[in-house]
Amino acid sequence: MNKRAIHLGRYCFFASLFFVCVTLMLTTYTLWRLRSEAMLNGVETAAMHSRRFEDFITQSLHVTSLIGANTLGQVAQIKDLGETPDSFQRILRHAPFLRSISVLDDRGVIVSSSNSANLAIEFKLDQFLPPAPNVLDILRIGQPWSGRDFADGSLVYSDDVSPRFIPMARRLSVGTQIATLLIALNPDYFINHITQTIDAHEGIVEIIRYDGIMLMSTDPDERPGVLRNYVVRELKLADHEIGEFVQTLENGQRVLTSFRASRLYPFVIVTHVKQNWALRYWRSEAKTLLIIVSISLVAILLLVFIFYRRQLQLLIERAENERLQRINATVFDASTEATLIADPNAKIVSVNTAFTKVTGYNADEVVGYPLIDFIGSEDRRTFVSYLAETSREIELPTEMPPFEVRQLCKDGSFIWTEILASAEYNDHGVITGYYRISRNINPRKELEAQVKQMAFHDQLTNLPNRRVLNNYLELALATNKRNGHYGALLFLDLDGFKPINDGYGHDVGDLLLIEVAKRLKNCVRESDIVVRFGGDEFVILVNGLKENKEKSIRLAGFIAEKIRKILAEPYILDLSNTFQPLGPIGHQCTASIGGCVFAGEEQQENIIKWADSAMYQAKNVGGNAIRFYATTS
Numbered sequence: 133m134n135k136r137a138i139h140l141g142r143y144c145f146f147a148s149l150f151f152v153c154v155t156l157m158l159t160t161y162t163l164w165r166l167r168s169e170a171m172l173n174g175v176e177t178a179a180m181h182s183r184r185f186e187d188f189i190t191q192s193l194h195v196t197s198l199i200g201a202n203t204l205g206q207v208a209q210i211k212d213l214g215e216t217p218d219s220f221q222r223i224l225r226h227a228p229f230l231r232s233i234s235v236l237d238d239r240g241v242i243v244s245s246s247n248s249a250n251l252a253i254e255f256k257l258d259q260f261l262p263p264a265p266n267v268l269d270i271l272r273i274g275q276p277w278s279g280r281d282f283a284d285g286s287l288v289y290s291d292d293v294s295p296r297f298i299p300m301a302r303r304l305s306v307g308t309q310i311a312t313l314l315i316a317l318n319p320d321y322f323i324n325h326i327t328q329t330i331d332a333h334e335g336i337v338e339i340i341r342y343d344g345i346m347l348m349s350t351d352p353d354e355r356p357g358v359l360r361n362y363v364v365r366e367l368k369l370a371d372h373e374i375g376e377f378v379q380t381l382e383n384g385q386r387v388l389t390s391f392r393a394s395r396l397y398p399f400v401i402v403t404h405v406k407q408n409w410a411l412r413y414w415r416s417e418a419k420t421l422l423i424i425v426s427i428s429l430v431a432i433l434l435l436v437f438i439f440y441r442r443q444l445q446l447l448i449e450r451a452e453n454e455r456l457q458r459i460n461a462t463v464f465d466a467s468t469e470a471t472l473i474a475d476p477n478a479k480i481v482s483v484n485t486a487f488t489k490v491t492g493y494n495a496d497e498v499v500g501y502p503l504i505d506f507i508g509s510e511d512r513r514t515f516v517s518y519l520a521e522t523s524r525e526i527e528l529p530t531e532m533p534p535f536e537v538r539q540l541c542k543d544g545s546f547i548w549t550e551i552l553a554s555a556e557y558n559d560h561g562v563i564t565g566y567y568r569i570s571r572n573i574n575p576r577k578e579l580e581a582q583v584k585q586m587a588f589h590d591q592l593t594n595l596p597n598r599r600v601l602n603n604y605l606e607l608a609l610a611t612n613k614r615n616g617h618y619g620a621l622l623f624l625d626l627d628g629f630k631p632i633n634d635g636y637g638h639d640v641g642d643l644l645l646i647e648v649a650k651r652l653k654n655c656v657r658e659s660d661i662v663v664r665f666g667g668d669e670f671v672i673l674v675n676g677l678k679e680n681k682e683k684s685i686r687l688a689g690f691i692a693e694k695i696r697k698i699l700a701e702p703y704i705l706d707l708s709n710t711f712q713p714l715g716p717i718g719h720q721c722t723a724s725i726g727g728c729v730f731a732g733e734e735q736q737e738n739i740i741k742w743a744d745s746a747m748y749q750a751k752n753v754g755g756n757a758i759r760f761y762a763t764t765s
Contacts, residue, residue: 174410178390220246249283276356288357492542508538593649613732627755722756
């Protein structure tokens with residue numbers, strides 16, 4: 133090569149190197165910024181979960197402490213505790229997070245209990261937090277125990293897999309004497325509540341005492357009672373009640389940790405959001421960005437190479453063209469993604485083998501035809517607008533964002549595809565149009581649909597979950613306000629659910645919940661919404677009642693009575709797909725139903741609260757009953 137060709141080659145090389153370096157630096161900076169934002173969002177998500185779970189557990193314990201204290205406060209002397217077991221049993225019926233409620237006398241002996249097997253057991257409080265050298269009228273937390281109650285319980289060890297409970301105690305005055313309210317807390321209730329909000333793919337939640345003893349965890353591989361040294365060593369709860377940081381767990385997993393200390397009791401909620409989960413969308417964005425940047429870099433470098441190549445001998449040009457063709461054949465034809473290429477006039481010029489396998493079209497059936505002929509009718513208008521933006525010869529952008537459309541297959545079905553634009557330049561280096569590369573993204577779309585389904589539907593019953601209840605209720609309020617009709621919210625709780633869970637296990641309880649959901653869906657109108665609110669609680673949103681409130685109440689009562697009768701019919705549960713060695717079993721289960729009729733001016737929170745209150749009224753009369761909340765509007 134002569135000197136001119138050498139200088140030209142050096143100029144092209146260093147210009148390309150400069151452009152690539154600048155582009156890579158900008159891309160790296162952008163990816164870093166996006167990753168930082170994703171990490172920040174993950175930390176904020178962990179903090180939100182910690183705040184929500186701390187408030188839920190603290191409120192539950194506070195209500196339990198107040199109810200128990202109020203029950204003992206009505207007793208004059210410890211010897212008069214004969215009727216308190218009945219009071220404790222009534223409390224337990226409305227508090228699934230409790231195993232038992234007992235009373236210790238000043239000798240540390242259980243003298244009254246909701247579980248008669250606990251009577252006469254001697255119990256020591258020396259390992260409870262906070263320490264109590266004197267009599268403290270506060271609720272204290274002990275270490276986790278194995279077993280279902282104190283009668284068959286013992287302190288938990290790391291390899292223990294039996295049922296568990298957490299003892300809690302509060303010293304109170306009974307007349308002129310001192311007694312201790314002893315509570316067996318059911319950690320499974322809180323774990324089930326937490327896992328409905330944050331699943332194992334997202335992260336782990338742990339409830340830990342101030343001394344580092346773990347009380348409960350959503351990770352099934354972790355055992356209560358183990359020591360979390362970092363709580364004492366790193367969290368510094370005496371100075372900071374809340375905090376967030378990045379942490380590496382003992383198994384080497386990176387997590388975004390947020391902790392929040394209870395405002396009333398000596399425990400801290402620690403939420404570990406998995407870093408991989410927090411960065412899941414960032415990876416998709418990074419992949420898309422890298423594809424666009426790569427295509428842009430390849431396009432620019434290719435243009436530089438063409439400019440340089442035209443100055444060289446024809447033989448070199450031909451050899452280079454052959455090399456590029458071999459590379460294209462290797463990458464394009466060997467790709468497992470269904471891909472086609474369209475010229476700047478949006479006519480198909482090439483398809484790969486995977487395209488034929490996925491769509492059923494051979495190359496001779498599509499090459500030369502307009503790309504729009506193979507776009508779904510619902511997307512053609514937006515695709516035409518997209519073509520108009522990328523077909524002008526004035527002020528064309530150097531990069532075009534990916535464009536998603538549904539593409540027609542030979543059998544009449546559709547697949548989702550992503551169209552990427554690669555710029556075409558004239559001899560003056562001006563963009564005159566775009567080549568378009570369409571690739572199959574159907575698997576990604578199916579995954580997105582599955583994620584959406586999991587986020588807004590209960591995984592057991594496939595009913596809408598409580599996350600979307602507010603959306604349905606907001607729409608119902610707006611509709612009622614517009615047409616002057618009433619609607620109703622029915623809040624129901626199963627009366628006979630706990631015995632089947634205790635007697636046969638949660639797998640059988642799940643079968644009962646599935647059958648209840650089927651019956652509810654079959655006995656309401658298509659316009660009505662059935663929601664699983666949580667546990668054995670369901671909500672039915674009844675739409676389009678009457679314009680008159682009294683008639684609406686009667687109609688809602690008729691619907692509620694129909695539901696009550698259908699749910700009271702016997703259940704035959706097939707245990708063949710469970711771990712139970714039994715055959716089909718029969719079970720009788722009724723429901724307590726609370727209702728609230730609303731127009732269009734009420735607050736959503738009040739409607740749910742009123743229906744819940746009415747449901748508890750139905751519970752208080754023995755269950756299998758219907759009560760409506762009497763509003764003044």
